[in-house]
Amino acid sequence: MEKNNTGSDFLHVGNRLLEWYRNNARDLPFRQTKDPYKIWICEIVFQQTRINQGLNHYNNFIKRFPDVKTLAEAEENEVLLYWKGLGYYSRAINIHKAAQQIMNDYQGVFPAQYEEILKLKGVGKYTAAAVSSICFGGRMPAVDGNFYRVLSRFFADDFDISNSRAFTYFSELAALVMPENVGDFNQAMMDIGSEICKPKNPLCGECPINEDCIAFSLQKISDYPVKTKKVKAEDLALTYYFVHRNEQFLIRQRGDDFIWKKLFEFPSSISEEMEPFITNSKTITHKLTHKNVSIEIFNVNVTSETLWNDFIAENQYEITDIQGSHEKSFPKPLENYIQNSLKD
DNA sequence: AACACGGGGAG
DNA sequence: CTCCCAGTGTT
Structure with missing residues (x-):
């Protein structure tokens, strides 16, 4: 042998x-x-x-x-x-x-x-x-x-x-x-x-x-193989505001903890004065290995230049072109949302 | 040692 | 729907 x-x-x-x-x-x-x-x-x-x-x-x-x-x-x-x-x-x-x-x-x-x-x-x-x-x-x-x-x-x-x-x-x-x-x-x-x-x-x-x-x-x-440990997914609810004006929208970069490390996302809140500009909302469900994510995205069409400038001045959001958004790395569900908004 | 971390495709 | 994939870092 x-x-x-x-x-x-x-x-x-x-x-x-x-x-x-x-x-x-x-x-x-x-x-x-x-x-x-x-x-x-x-x-x-x-x-x-x-x-x-x-x-x-x-x-x-x-x-x-x-x-x-x-x-x-x-x-x-x-x-x-x-x-x-x-x-x-x-x-x-x-x-x-x-x-x-x-x-x-x-x-x-x-x-x-x-x-x-x-x-x-x-x-x-x-x-x-x-x-x-x-x-x-x-x-x-x-x-x-x-x-x-x-x-x-x-x-x-x-x-x-x-x-x-x-x-x-x-x-x-x-x-x-x-x-x-x-x-x-x-x-x-x-x-x-x-x-x-x-x-x-x-x-x-x-x-x-x-x-x-x-x-x-x-x-x-x-x-075979034997695998005992089962992963359980927990629910995670996120809220975003797609704040846009003149083919531009606001983003910020995530931290390097939690999910989607260092990727870009939309604002999670808006000022009270912005609320009248919300035109609609959409809820997206997204499955991660450990989380069932439910994302509610409010579409905020800011027709007031004054409010747009004030909101940007009060927060540290980055302005980016909707058409050029493919040059930033977004989480998959947000990427899809942006792509869909381009069709409108 | 146990758990978190994305997204997609197969069955 | 469930499982799993050319695994690693953190606690």
């Missing part, structure tokens, strides 16, 4: 995954490069994000910010603009800070060591393992949701993936099947997980390792 350097009897499994990957790898823009900058960006973009959902954002981002230096020198708001609609906006803030870290702490040269990559803002164990293995021959498994699913099924292992020790636990399982080429192995696991070993209706008949898959042999695929 062949053994790999962990002493396990599963070397052939890793090799079958690599062979499958050579013939079935998805043709993705970041598959033709080992530029650590591009691999890093793609790892961040695709955190908790399907490939189809983030592909345009990735391509646009790389086109505008082709290297670390360009990104580090950009304004944070422009980085956020390229992240608009992707969600988890702290990723954009951190990716920008990390670029500046690389300029300041590593003379602009992307660090090659796992431990150094891990120090970058927004880079955790998964991303550090992925970048170091794909670009620098590192040997850490890039344990993500795909690893949890593939390995829990392969070993029919009921370890709870919502347990905070799951990353370490499945890293050890991964080491049992990990071949010499860890970079390709990590990418092979991602593709197997998304194309074959899918959450629902997996294509076990086409799986290159189905002969050794215990859950498959037991017809218990749907029992």
Whole structure:
């Protein structure tokens, strides 16, 4: 029996995954490069994000910010603009800070060591393992949701993936099947997980390792992975005023706490004198992972120049053109609201 | 150790 | 509707 350097009897499994990957790898823009900058960006973009959902954002981002230096020198708001609609906006803030870290702490040269990559803002164990293995021959498994699913099924292992020790636990399982080429192995696991070993209706008949898959042999695929923790969404009610005059409207930038970090929004209140200018209101419901958001937006058409100027003087709102609003990063529901207002 | 953080697509 | 996705930071 062949053994790999962990002493396990599963070397052939890793090799079958690599062979499958050579013939079935998805043709993705970041598959033709080992530029650590591009691999890093793609790892961040695709955190908790399907490939189809983030592909345009990735391509646009790389086109505008082709290297670390360009990104580090950009304004944070422009980085956020390229992240608009992707969600988890702290990723954009951190990716920008990390670029500046690389300029300041590593003379602009992307660090090659796992431990150094891990120090970058927004880079955790998964991303550090992925970048170091794909670009620098590192040997850490890039344990993500795909690893949890593939390995829990392969070993029919009921370890709870919502347990905070799951990353370490499945890293050890991964080491049992990990071949010499860890970079390709990590990418092979991602593709197997998304194309074959899918959450629902997996294509076990086409799986290159189905002969050794215990859950498959037991017809218990749907029992894995085990995940006990359920997220409950709470209600969140927001009120906004779309205060506009002469094709312009008022906005302000959110803080870096709570939801929609650093994105722009409308005023949450108006003065009493403004109330007569409210023409209508609209309630939008929007689902976030942890919140059911209900947004009531009042349309305020300020026909009085005096009141418009007074309101702006009394508050620190920014004035922006409705036509040019695509140059700011708004939360998705507000983005949609602005787009609809353009049609009127 | 537990929780917050977006948005979209599949079933 | 529910689940889950190339996870990380904070408390």
